[in-house]
Amino acid sequence: xxxxxxxxxxxxxxxxxxxxxxxxxxxxxxxxxxxxxxxxxxxxxxxxxxxxxxxxxxxxxxxxxxxxxxxxxxxxxxxxxxxxxxxxxxxxxxxxxxxxxxxxxxxxxxxxxxxxxxxxxxxxxxxxxxxxxxxxxxxxxxxxxxxxxxxxxxxxxxxxxxxxxxxxxxxxxxxxxxxxxxxxxxxxxxxxxxxxxxxxxxxxxxxxxxxxxxxxxxxxxxxxxxxxxxxxxxxxxxxxxxxxxxxxxxxxxxxxxxxxxxxxxxxxxxxxxxxxxxxxxxxxxxxxxxxxxxxxxxxxxxxxxxxxxxxxxxxxxxxxxxxxxxxxxxxxxxxxxxxx
Amino acid sequence: xxxxxxxxxxxxxxxxxxxxxxxxxxxxxxxxxxxxxxxxxxxxxxxxxxxxxxxxxxxxxxxxxxxxxxxxxxxxxxxxxxxxxxxxxxxxxxxxxxxxxxxxxxxxxxxxxxxxxxxxxxxxxxxxxxxxxxxxxxxxxxxxxxxxxxxxxxxxxxxxxxxxxxxxxxxxxxxxxxxxxxxxxxxxxxxxxxxxxxxxxxxxxxxxxxxxxxxxxxxxxxxxxxxxxxxxxxxxxxxxxxxxxxxxxxxxxxxxxxxxxxxxxxxxxxxxxxxxxxxxxxxxxxxxxxxxxxxxxxxxxxxxxxxxxxxxxxxxxxxxxxxxxxx
Ligand SMILES: Nc1ncnc2c1ncn2[C@@H]1O[C@H](COP(=O)(O)OP(=O)(O)OP(=O)(O)O)[C@@H](O)[C@H]1O
Ligand code: SF4
Ligand SMILES: [Mg+2]
Numbered sequence: 001x002x003x004x005x006x007x008x009x010x011x012x013x014x015x016x017x018x019x020x021x022x023x024x025x026x027x028x029x030x031x032x033x034x035x036x037x038x039x040x041x042x043x044x045x046x047x048x049x050x051x052x053x054x055x056x057x058x059x060x061x062x063x064x065x066x067x068x069x070x071x072x073x074x075x076x077x078x079x080x081x082x083x084x085x086x087x088x089x090x091x092x093x094x095x096x097x098x099x100x101x102x103x104x105x106x107x108x109x110x111x112x113x114x115x116x117x118x119x120x121x122x123x124x125x126x127x128x129x130x131x132x133x134x135x136x137x138x139x140x141x142x143x144x145x146x147x148x149x150x151x152x153x154x155x156x157x158x159x160x161x162x163x164x165x166x167x168x169x170x171x172x173x174x175x176x177x178x179x180x181x182x183x184x185x186x187x188x189x190x191x192x193x194x195x196x197x198x199x200x201x202x203x204x205x206x207x208x209x210x211x212x213x214x215x216x217x218x219x220x221x222x223x224x225x226x227x228x229x230x231x232x233x234x235x236x237x238x239x240x241x242x243x244x245x246x247x248x249x250x251x252x253x254x255x256x257x258x259x260x261x262x263x264x265x266x267x268x269x270x271x272x273x274x275x276x277x278x279x280x281x282x283x284x285x286x287x288x289x290x291x292x293x294x295x296x297x298x299x300x301x302x303x304x305x306x307x308x309x310x311x312x313x314x315x316x317x318x319x320x321x322x323x324x325x326x327x328x329x330x331x332x333x334x335x336x337x338x339x340x
Numbered sequence: 341x342x343x344x345x346x347x348x349x350x351x352x353x354x355x356x357x358x359x360x361x362x363x364x365x366x367x368x369x370x371x372x373x374x375x376x377x378x379x380x381x382x383x384x385x386x387x388x389x390x391x392x393x394x395x396x397x398x399x400x401x402x403x404x405x406x407x408x409x410x411x412x413x414x415x416x417x418x419x420x421x422x423x424x425x426x427x428x429x430x431x432x433x434x435x436x437x438x439x440x441x442x443x444x445x446x447x448x449x450x451x452x453x454x455x456x457x458x459x460x461x462x463x464x465x466x467x468x469x470x471x472x473x474x475x476x477x478x479x480x481x482x483x484x485x486x487x488x489x490x491x492x493x494x495x496x497x498x499x500x501x502x503x504x505x506x507x508x509x510x511x512x513x514x515x516x517x518x519x520x521x522x523x524x525x526x527x528x529x530x531x532x533x534x535x536x537x538x539x540x541x542x543x544x545x546x547x548x549x550x551x552x553x554x555x556x557x558x559x560x561x562x563x564x565x566x567x568x569x570x571x572x573x574x575x576x577x578x579x580x581x582x583x584x585x586x587x588x589x590x591x592x593x594x595x596x597x598x599x600x601x602x603x604x605x606x607x608x609x610x611x612x613x614x615x616x617x618x619x620x621x622x623x624x625x626x627x628x629x630x631x632x633x634x635x636x637x638x639x640x641x642x643x644x645x646x647x648x649x650x651x652x653x654x655x656x657x658x659x660x661x662x663x664x665x666x667x
Contacts, residue, residue, distance in 0.1 A: 097573040
């Protein structure tokens with residue numbers, strides 16, 4: 001993919017956590033590309049490695065975790081910087097953080113300091129990356145807080161975390177993430193902790209801001225409904241591996257991996273009777289004991305003993321990959337397309 | 341904020357009033373009034389007091405009046421700095437305690453400083469470099485510090501001061517400065533003696549504080565707000581000291597107030613071993629010999645200091661932690 005719109009290229013990324021009792025392979029050979037101005041959605045059940053992948057991009061994998069393999073190529077001014085090789089406390093990665101790749105974390109309630117004012121933290125973000133005066137940084141902050149729909153932004157400068165509702169805190173985080181006009185915004189389940197109305201408002205806001213600032217978004221969620229609203233391209237992850245990669249329409253109208261299909265069947269829809277809503281049978285296996293062969297086989301309705309093996313990522317069409325050995329047998333439309 | 345402070349001050353005043361009554365009760369506790377014991381103690385030394393003098397003193401202290409009048413007379417004196425007479429020493433209590441209280445404060449404050457300046461950096465380092473060699477060493481030394489009895493540490497340090505630095509042993513001053521008026525040299529002399537009690541009194545506290553600081557920090561360093569700061573590109577060191585340390589320190593600020601009295605309590609044995617001119621030893625003697633005006637005065641002063649210290653740390657905490665101001 002020698003597209004000069006490419007912003008970030010992750011190649012065969014592996015992250016392991018070395019715990020005393022076992023090693024957890026949290027991310028196991030994931031590859032993807034993010035293009036400027038586009039939204040990549042990452043979806044999967046809890047523990048499949050979404051957050052760890054996101055942290056790896058900022059060089060922020062927590063101890064006892066380590067990137068053990070792969071490249072994270074960040075493209076800037078015709079150059080590619082391998083983030084995986086940078087010193088995680090060094091100046092290069094610190095200038096990329098927030099200045100070029102900003103992140104909104106999963107926990108809006110505690111992502112702000114309990115003992116510093118909102119203003120202090122916003123101004124800090126601006127001044128870490130731009131040499132501007134405090135009052136200029138303050139003006140930028142107020143402006144962005146107004147932009148994300150926060151009332152009385154001047155007053156918020158001196159407010160503390162506990163004085164804000166969950167929705168307001170997340171808006172503050174979004175405003176803070178925009179302070180340095182990043183090229184990529186990583187949003188790790190930015191709305192999961194919020195009520196449905198607030199959730200919808202925040203998603204709308206993010207889409208508007210994306211257009212305005214022309215930034216790419218890596219949107220992490222376990223909610224396919226949110227993916228449908230936000231993403232251009234989608235990666236479905238299961239136990240540290242991508243099991244299906246496609247554009248958003250293909251995922252919703254031509255999902256070909258049994259796991260994606262099961263996820264889709266578990267979304268409540270108004271055109272289907274709620275009583276027939278399915279959940280995926282079984283639960284996510286213990287990450288220290290990932291099933292051999294196809295990791296999904298204990299829960300897969302199409303599993304055939306001896307026929308599945310360890311599936312590779314199969315390229316079923318130009319923009320569509322599926323990690324399933326039996327993909328053509330269980331998807332007639334793909335088989336038909338292939339024989340043509 | 342203003343309301344908060346006013347409320348705390350009012351509570352402090354009420355507490356002090358209650359304490360003064362308690363102290364008065366302590367003074368009244370031994371059987372008989374104190375003049376009886378005074379006369380008895382003089383008689384045992386071979387002196388005798390004329391009936392008129394006793395009568396005059398009785399009126400002076402209001403001993404033949406109801407108990408609340410006696411309390412009012414006593415507290416009235418206390419407010420003007422008159423704490424009554426020490427039976428054992430035969431001098432006004434006020435003459436005995438102020439210097440010693442100042443010395444105790446000096447020892448107490450210097451060991452608090454010693455404890456904080458040592459324990460906080462070590463605790464922070466241990467937490468941010470968990471299971472590193474230095475973490476293990478500091479844990480080990482910490483437990484050692486808790487385990488060694490203070491008097492033993494005092495003896496060891498005295499021996500070191502004596503054999504390595506040729507210093508005279510014990511006390512807070514060299515003999516030539518003992519009764520000299522205050523001067524710069526005397527102050528330097530004080531500092532050269534102060535380090536032993538400072539270390540002895542502070543060691544156990546340092547050990548404890550390292551453990552607490554480490555635990556508090558471990559609770560904070562993985563908090564999302566620290567991650568946010570890291571994601572903003574803040575350097576690791578600035579991040580640690582600006583965010584998690586600030587939050588981890590708050591529990592200590594609320595204990596500053598109790599630090600002093602507990603230090604004075606812990607200091608008594610050390611002060612006896614080191615022969616320090618502090619308040620601990622005379623409190624002990626006052627209690628043993630039922631020198632009740634002396635003991636009552638010290639109990640009163642220490643309690644008032646505790647209340648003031650608590651008030652101070654409450655206000656400090658409210659200034660530093662916006663969450664407190666809310667309630
Ligand atoms: N600090 C850590 N120490 C040990 N294991 C970890 C750590 N962080 C993540 N893991 C492991 O890595 C795996 C992936 O975790 P990750 O946080 O990426 O999941 P996720 O997909 O973001 O899930 P969720 O939807 O719950 O946020 C999990 O199995 C988890 O046990
Ligand atoms: S390889 Fe087999 S077990 Fe795995 S998803 Fe495909 S059909 Fe299911
Ligand atoms: Mg996550």
